[in-house]
Amino acid sequence: MSSDTLLKINGLSGGYHRQAIIKNISLDIQKGDFLGIIGPNGSGKTTLLRLLSRILTPQEGNILLEGNDIKEMDLKKFCQKAAFVSEDTVINFSFSVLEVVLMGRIPHLGRLQVETKEDLAIAEKSLDITDASGLKEKRIDELSAGERQRVIIAKALAQQPALLFLDEPTSHLDIGHKIQVLDLLKRLNRQDNLTIVMVLHDLNLASEYCNRIVLLDQGMIFKQGSPREVLTYQNIEAVYKTVVVVNDNPINSKPYVLLVSKEK
Amino acid sequence: MNAYLKRRLLVLSGILLIVALCGILKGSVNIPFTQLLLKENQPIVNLRILRILVAIVAGSGLAASGVVLQAILRNPLAEPYLLGTSSGAGLGAVIAIIIGASGLYLPLAAFIGAISSIVLVYNLARQNNKIPEQSLILSGVIISVALSAIMVFLVSISSNEVLHSITWWLWGNLQVYDIGLLATAGIIVFSGIIAIYIFSQDLNAISLGEEEAMHLGIDVEATKKILILITSVIISSVVCICGIIGFVGLMIPHMMRLVVGPNHKILIPATCLAAAVFMVACDILSRVIFPPLEIPIGVITAILGAPTFIFLLKRSQRAK
Numbered sequence: 001m002s003s004d005t006l007l008k009i010n011g012l013s014g015g016y017h018r019q020a021i022i023k024n025i026s027l028d029i030q031k032g033d034f035l036g037i038i039g040p041n042g043s044g045k046t047t048l049l050r051l052l053s054r055i056l057t058p059q060e061g062n063i064l065l066e067g068n069d070i071k072e073m074d075l076k077k078f079c080q081k082a083a084f085v086s087e088d089t090v091i092n093f094s095f096s097v098l099e100v101v102l103m104g105r106i107p108h109l110g111r112l113q114v115e116t117k118e119d120l121a122i123a124e125k126s127l128d129i130t131d132a133s134g135l136k137e138k139r140i141d142e143l144s145a146g147e148r149q150r151v152i153i154a155k156a157l158a159q160q161p162a163l164l165f166l167d168e169p170t171s172h173l174d175i176g177h178k179i180q181v182l183d184l185l186k187r188l189n190r191q192d193n194l195t196i197v198m199v200l201h202d203l204n205l206a207s208e209y210c211n212r213i214v215l216l217d218q219g220m221i222f223k224q225g226s227p228r229e230v231l232t233y234q235n236i237e238a239v240y241k242t243v244v245v246v247n248d249n250p251i252n253s254k255p256y257v258l259l260v261s262k263e264k
Numbered sequence: 265m266n267a268y269l270k271r272r273l274l275v276l277s278g279i280l281l282i283v284a285l286c287g288i289l290k291g292s293v294n295i296p297f298t299q300l301l302l303k304e305n306q307p308i309v310n311l312r313i314l315r316i317l318v319a320i321v322a323g324s325g326l327a328a329s330g331v332v333l334q335a336i337l338r339n340p341l342a343e344p345y346l347l348g349t350s351s352g353a354g355l356g357a358v359i360a361i362i363i364g365a366s367g368l369y370l371p372l373a374a375f376i377g378a379i380s381s382i383v384l385v386y387n388l389a390r391q392n393n394k395i396p397e398q399s400l401i402l403s404g405v406i407i408s409v410a411l412s413a414i415m416v417f418l419v420s421i422s423s424n425e426v427l428h429s430i431t432w433w434l435w436g437n438l439q440v441y442d443i444g445l446l447a448t449a450g451i452i453v454f455s456g457i458i459a460i461y462i463f464s465q466d467l468n469a470i471s472l473g474e475e476e477a478m479h480l481g482i483d484v485e486a487t488k489k490i491l492i493l494i495t496s497v498i499i500s501s502v503v504c505i506c507g508i509i510g511f512v513g514l515m516i517p518h519m520m521r522l523v524v525g526p527n528h529k530i531l532i533p534a535t536c537l538a539a540a541v542f543m544v545a546c547d548i549l550s551r552v553i554f555p556p557l558e559i560p561i562g563v564i565t566a567i568l569g570a571p572t573f574i575f576l577l578k579r580s581q582r583a584k
Contacts, residue, residue, distance in 0.1 A: 106482070
């Protein structure tokens with residue numbers, strides 16, 4: 001195993017009720033990767049992410065984080081290394097934004113330990129990074145979807161993880177807010193070498209932001225590699241069963257995907 | 265905990281002292297403050313102090329349980345009365361009394377009733393490993409009605425005098441019959457509340473959602489089991505000393521979330537204090553409305569509880 005491998009997935013199978021949705025996946029995720037997981041509905045993207053983040057237990061195979069089987073790791077220790085941002089986090093209790101972000105410090109605290117000044121500083125810095133400092137005193141249940149997602153990312157950053165999982169973090173946002181959140185992730189990826197593993201529906205956003213893409217089909221890896229290697233019309237048509245045109249973006253020459261209707 | 269919130273807790277404690285004093289002075293016979301320490305008033309003062317202690321134990325126990333159930337089930341309507349836990353405890357206690365148990369066996373039997381009814385309601389409501397909000401309350405109310413019916417049936421046909429009356433069980437009563445039982449229940453309830461407080465950080469995380477809590481390193485399944493066990497212990501002790509009293513566990517936690525916010529580190533103590541104040545005040549009302557008649561305390565909590573709850577709900581909706 002190369003020393004730059006952060007997460008090593010060996011022959012992983014898993015799912016719900018003994019039924020395997022993910023079937024025998026092996027994959028290495030390197031430090032500093034911005035990895036996109038794409039695939040049609042039901043191909044197992046979210047299930048894979050839930051296995052990687054310990055919500056589900058593997059039925060077969062294992063997942064090594066820096067060489068340690070995550071199943072054997074202390075849950076709090078694991079959460080000091082890996083944080084998770086879900087599609088849309090609806091919170092019914094009116095915590096203040098700062099209280100929510102401070103909860104990101106829970107993996108670092110003992111049961112009765114009170115947050116220190118240092119924890120508070122980390123939480124405020126996380127809010128700063130996600131451009132959400134102005135929301136600090138607001139209540140989480142009165143924010144817009146875009147603001148809320150920035151706060152949830154700030155909470156994840158307060159965990160000071162080396163690895164960040166995101167499950168379609170921008171699907172509820174308009175294009176302006178999508179770019180804002182993804183640009184933020186890109187900046188964290190570049191500046192702080194934060195490894196990002198993200199499930200995305202939008203192939204063009206995956207192409208724009210990810211350095212590596214994994215294309216899933218029926219719980220197995222159909223193709224993995226750079227956007228150029230994965231996002232070919234042959235691959236997409238084979239997996240999504242639809243006709244597409246793949247071209248190069250004139251500005252950065254990354255591939256982009258155009259959908260073609262079958263109706264004339 | 266900042267100074268502002270500490271001040272609110274202090275204010276609540278002050279109010280509790282004042283209300284408790286009123287509880288000693290007021291009743292079918294009013295005692296003037298200056299005669300509080302007179303010897304001829306001692307028996308009545310002692311009786312009223314005991315009632316106030318029951319009110320404090322019952323109020324804080326029920327409301328702390330409400331806070332926990334609302335957080336771990338993430339259901340704003342969850343509370344021991346509506347989930348059938350109180351009825352389960354009541355039935356357990358009634359059966360124990362009929363077969364002649366006493367002392368510590370009484371809360372133990374109530375505990376078996378409470379935990380069985382929670383397991384029953386939980387499994388009845390569960391569909392494909394998920395618990396839909398409405399289905400939980402629906403099964404809670406059904407189980408509550410069914411268990412109360414069995415309880416009333418048993419009390420009706422039994423001639424055992426220790427059983428008090430049907431009203432005692434269904435609507436609650438703060439009269440103290442057994443000081444030993446009160447002391448036992450009091451110790452159990454307050455140990456339970458301290459145990460819950462130890463989990464306040466976990467409760468905060470679980471309020472965000474179960475998976476969110478797991479991503480923060482919390483063993484959600486184990487935490488939920490422990491907390492359900494603790495609330496069952498608390499509720500069974502409360503039911504043994506004062507019967508079934510509804511709405512306290514629903515109303516007070518919601519009221520306090522509006523006053524001090526949802527952070528359990530402050531919400532739990534604030535709720536316990538406020539619920540104690542509320543119960544003592546309700547008890548005063550129950551004794552002074554039609555003296556020497558006494559209105560069952562559960563009637564007062566329901567009559568006061570429902571409109572207060574609606575008002576608070578509307579206010580928080582407007583605030584959004």
